Amino acid sequence: xxxxxxxxxxxxxxxxxxxxxxxxxxxxxxxxxxxxxxxxxxxxxxxxxxxxxxxxxxxxxxxxxxxxxxxxxxxxxxxxxxxxxxxxxxxxxxxxxxxxxxxxxxxxxxxxxxxxxxxxxxxxxxxxxxxxxxxxxxxxxxxxx
Amino acid sequence: xxxxxxxxxxxxxxxxxxxxxxxxxxxxxxxxxxxxxxxxxxxxxxxxxxxxxxxxxxxxxxxxxxxxxxxxxxxxxxxxxxxxx
Numbered sequence: 107x108x109x110x111x112x113x114x115x116x117x118x119x120x121x122x123x124x125x126x127x128x129x130x131x132x133x134x135x136x137x138x139x140x141x142x143x144x145x146x147x148x149x150x151x152x153x154x155x156x157x158x159x160x161x162x163x164x165x166x167x168x169x170x171x172x173x174x175x176x177x178x179x180x181x182x183x184x185x186x187x188x189x190x191x192x193x194x195x196x197x198x199x200x201x202x203x204x205x206x207x208x209x210x211x212x213x214x215x216x217x218x219x220x221x222x223x224x225x226x227x228x229x230x231x232x233x234x235x236x237x238x239x240x241x242x243x244x245x246x247x248x249x250x251x
Numbered sequence: 252x253x254x255x256x257x258x259x260x261x262x263x264x265x266x267x268x269x270x271x272x273x274x275x276x277x278x279x280x281x282x283x284x285x286x287x288x289x290x291x292x293x294x295x296x297x298x299x300x301x302x303x304x305x306x307x308x309x310x311x312x313x314x315x316x317x318x319x320x321x322x323x324x325x326x327x328x329x330x331x332x333x334x335x336x
Contacts, residue, residue, distance in 0.1 A: 137336055150335070151260055153328060156312035181335065193336050213336060221309070221328075222335025223260035236261045239332035 108169060108177045110161040112152060114184040119194050122180055126198040129175045133205035134196035135213050141188035146229040150183040150192070153221035157181075160220040168197065168211050172204040179212060181222065211250050218247040254321070256289070258299070259330035262306065265299035275321070282308050283317040286329070299329075307332050 109125070111117075119136040126132045139148045165177045176198040186192060195216065197208035224237035253274045258266045279288045283303060290300035300306070308315050309328040321327065 152335070153257070153259055153309070153312070153330070156309060156328070159312055217336040218333065219314070220335050221259070221330065221333050223331060224334045225260070236331065237334045239334055243336075 107175060108162065108165045109179070110158060110165055111180045112154075112157050112161070112183055113180070114182070117180050117182065117191060117194065119191050122178055122194045123196060126176045126178055126196045129198040129205075130200045131202040131205040132196065132198045133202070133209040134178075134194065135209050136191055137193040137213070139186045139188045139190045139192055142226075144228045144230055145188060145226045147227040147234075148186045148188075148190075148192070149225045149227070149234070150181075150186065151223045151225065152181075152183045156221050157183075161216065164212060164215045164219055167215070168208045171211065172197070172199060172208045174199050174204065174208055177208070177212070179216065181216070181220070183222070214243075214246040214250060217243040254324050255326045257326065257328040259328065261331055262299045262329050265295050267293075267295045280320055280322065281317070282310075282315060282319050282321060282327075285321055285327070286317065289329075305331060 123134050161179045165179055169177055174197050178196040180194040182192050195212035197205045199205040225234050227234040253272055255272050257270045263269050279285050286300045286303050290297045310324045311326050
């Protein structure tokens with residue numbers, strides 16, 4: 107009931123959502139690449155092996171915390187463009203509170219507990235820059251401690 | 252004992268390698284001491300390790316603090332704070 111994937115290929119959030127099944131409540135979050143300040147290319151580096159393990163741990167913790175019939179985490183790595191789906195998290199449960207809370211938990215923890223690094227390239231510059239972590243992400247993750 | 256060190260993101264770029272197999276001296280017992288010792292290996296290493304507070308670490312694919320002991324580690328990774336999602 108826990109599915110975790112890290113992949114170079116694009117994915118279809120609709121397909122992932124349907125794969126969560128038809129429990130009473132199915133909730134999901136999809137993150138897309140933003141074109142902030144002229145970002146043209148986003149590259150995602152990760153730590154193969156540790157990334158999958160970290161995502162499986164986060165999904166297992168969600169399943170321990172809420173009564174879930176399915177949990178799904180999909181994260182792209184490699185080169186992406188604005189608008190591309192970069193991350194999908196979803197949870198299915200009998201009731202909406204568990205599904206919605208589990209979804210928020212999955213994406214909040216993923217932001218701080220999984221080894222991914224973003225690098226942005228802008229159309230008006232040759233230099234690519236590594237994205238700095240945001241304190242707001244740490245705060246969002248900490249509310250589940 | 253020899254250990255594999257992996258580098259990611261700007262740490263990898265500064266060091267100029269994504270991995271190396273090294274044998275730290277016996278008096279290097281914690282991640283923080285390892286970072287200090289790695290900094291002596293080359294100019295690139297020194298640049299990558301210049302501000303330990305900007306580094307995060309994992310031992311055998313689990314996050315650790317820089318105070319963690321490295322005894323028994325098979326794979327150590329050094330990288331910036333994560334920015335996924």
